[in-house]
Amino acid sequence: MQTIKAPECVDHDRRRLVGAAAMAAAAVHLGMSSSAGAQTGATSASFGPVKQIDTGVLDTGYVEAGPPDGPAVLLLHGWPYDIHSFVEVAPLLASAGHRVIVPYLRGYGTTRFLSGEAVRNGQPAALALDIVGLMDALRIEKATLAGFDWGARTGDIIAALWPERAKALVSVSGYLIGNQEAGRTPLPPPAELQWWYQFYFATERGRAGYDKYRHDFAKLIWQLASPKWKFDDATFERSAAAFDNPDHVAIVIHNYRWRLGLAEGEPKYDNLEKRLATGPVIAVPTITMEGDANGAPHLDPSAYARKFSGKYEHRTITGGVGHNLPQEAPRAFADAVMQLAKVG
Secondary structure (H helix, E strand, O other): OEEEEOHHHOOHHHHHHHHHHHHHHHHHHHOOEEEEOOOOOOEEEEOOOOEEEEOOOEEEEEEEEOOOOOOEEEEEOOOOOOHHHHOOHHHHHHHOOOEEEEEOOOOOOOOEEOOOOOOOOOOHHHHHHHHHHHHHHOOOOOEEEEEOOHHHHHHHHHHHHOHHHEEEEEEEOOOOOOOHHHHHOOOOHHHHHHOHHHHHHOOHHHHHHHHHHHHHHHHHHHHHHOOOOOOOHHHHHHHHHHHHOOOHHHHHHHHHHHHOOOOOOOHHHHHHHHHHHOOOOEOOOEEEEEEOOOOOOOOOHHHOHHHEOOOEEEEEEEOOOOOOHHHHOHHHHHHHHHHHHHHO
16 A cells, blocks of 8 residues: 655645646647646646537547547546546646546536437446447547546446456546445444435435535535645636536436435346446456545545455555545646556
């Protein structure tokens, strides 16, 4: 087990000087721009134009950086975040020669359902197949998968069920594959308290409240999940725009209700969910990561280490790093991806 200090989380002046130079050097090649953030003193990068592609069920929005013939890396965001969690990770990977794909998950940003009749389904198997569909559409046979929160769970599922599509895996908070039966099992009161929003979402008042206050709700989650991350308003607003997606509330509510066994999934995913319910072991090379100040519910790394049977390492990133690890410690996250991409 490795503990890594993340100086970018606490030394903003150094980050501005070093990070700005690196971003500027990569900007021309990547179609990105960079500037210094006025409120935080941290580097502020931006993606190039969002592309759209038919991935079967969705018209998926994504950004791309790096050489088109480079080894592929897919960066997968969580809730309530968006592609900008990787805005400083992507140029680091691209400058190292990787083809970097960062998609909006269903219910976020410019990603839309192709059919108005499609079920607005947030169950984990559906999200995983979305990414497999994206890889198919982009003709990516195999990729390094890296993400956090919903994105880590999605990467875990693909690595477990379709290991031939995963060269390697970087998973913040480790093994996140669950099932409805586990979701029904009561936890000790302090653990249940951490899932307060899950119970709120189980009610119609919660659905209405999230719809009405999704902006303020998301900001509260950011603050609770990353209590030492001093993000500025511009950083939050840039990501909050992704929650204006017309399917966002339906997807989020269904995801959490499904996990508690309060909502049905689609029958076409039943066989996949049965396989996931067995807790399949992940054999592809993996690095799991955790921030030392993660305020979101998460397990101790020792609880899931045996779920990874291949080349495996865990890294705890210190320096006040919270739940949104890729955005709070981009260099540490990118380093993990690059290390695995060499050996996977």
